[in-house]
Amino acid sequence: MGLRERKKQQMYRVISDVAIALFLEKGFDNVSVAEVAAAADISKPTLFRYFPSKEDLALHRFADHEDEPARVVLAGRAEGLSPLDALHRHFVARLEARDPVTGLSDAAEVLAFHRLLYGTPSLVARLFAYLNRSEEALAAALDGPDVLASRLAAGQIVAVQRILAEENWRRIEAGESAEVLLPGAVEAADRAFGQLREGLGGQF
Template identity: 75%
Template sequence: MSGEMGLRERKKRQTYRAISDAAIALFLEKGFDRVSVAEIAAAADVSKPTLFRYFPAKEDLALHRFADHEDEAARVVAARPAGVSPLDALHRHFLDGLERRDPITGLSGEEGVLAYHRLLYGTPSLVARLYAYQGRSEEALAEALGAAGLPAGAGRLGARLAAGQIIAVQRILAEENWRRIEAGESAEQVRPDAVAAAGLAFDQLRSGLE
């Protein structure tokens, strides 16, 4: 029975990714507003009702890559080794992302990644929808921070404020990296400043939260 559940889940994930990949390819080719949901369903070889079971809104088709990272910060805090503070764990994780040229850090010179970011930041409805994803990231992180006792004695509101600051810092760092690469610098040129900026940002967070 568990094997059947695992197979169904894998097929569901494959369908989810196939639909989104087809949608993003069309968005990059024609522009977000010029592609219909019916066109996406046809390209992915699924019905419109099936498409909407996986993606409630057209914007979600373009943002599944961010959905995959929604609870990432919370998971990093929850899984941190003993003796490592939440902020240290998050700082190290961000630096690891820079080292891997993870697109979520903005430090990627791959044309496909740059084109995707142009699509995202050039489409107001996608930017607006992205805030909803970031809101869920903040909620998950706030729970993890609260469980970790950060900020000390601040309660639920304090944890939410801390989570909002951390998610905002990560977003600003990533946007700055992307904008410099989009302007013509290479990932290698940007990387030293990206590492330094992350250090400064997390130092400021530590001084305020710890």
């Protein structure tokens, strides 16, 4: 990554971090785009060059993971390992790392962000747009001879990961610790990917 691209990525993070801090402090609906721009010391037109909507300011962290399943299939897969097995291993590894994207994190700042996300309907709706793009990228990475089969597989895989993450978040929010929940979360992931493997019939 060149210097210009690194600076651009840094600006994305700075603006998003400023916005999220304001959203957590005041509530998503109580913060204007103009207020975020002022706090980040940039103009509104500049802000919109980076983020096309207010929702994107909050969901930039998910944008970083948008093409992660596709990357796992294309670049992060050991020789001889099927795409589904690679995705399964990757998800379990992220659980063990307490990656917030898996829902298995009880860090205070992560819990606050998840409450903001799941408590704001417009953010939930926008999140599904990110998930749709994740499905499209994964379908292209699977690149099976049957395009529809690749799209169906990608949709199921992304849905399974979303449901597992939401269940982990629900249990964390109910008071369970990530440490205690980890074995059960790994078992649930194994079961879910097993069902996928059976349903996809070894195609992927």
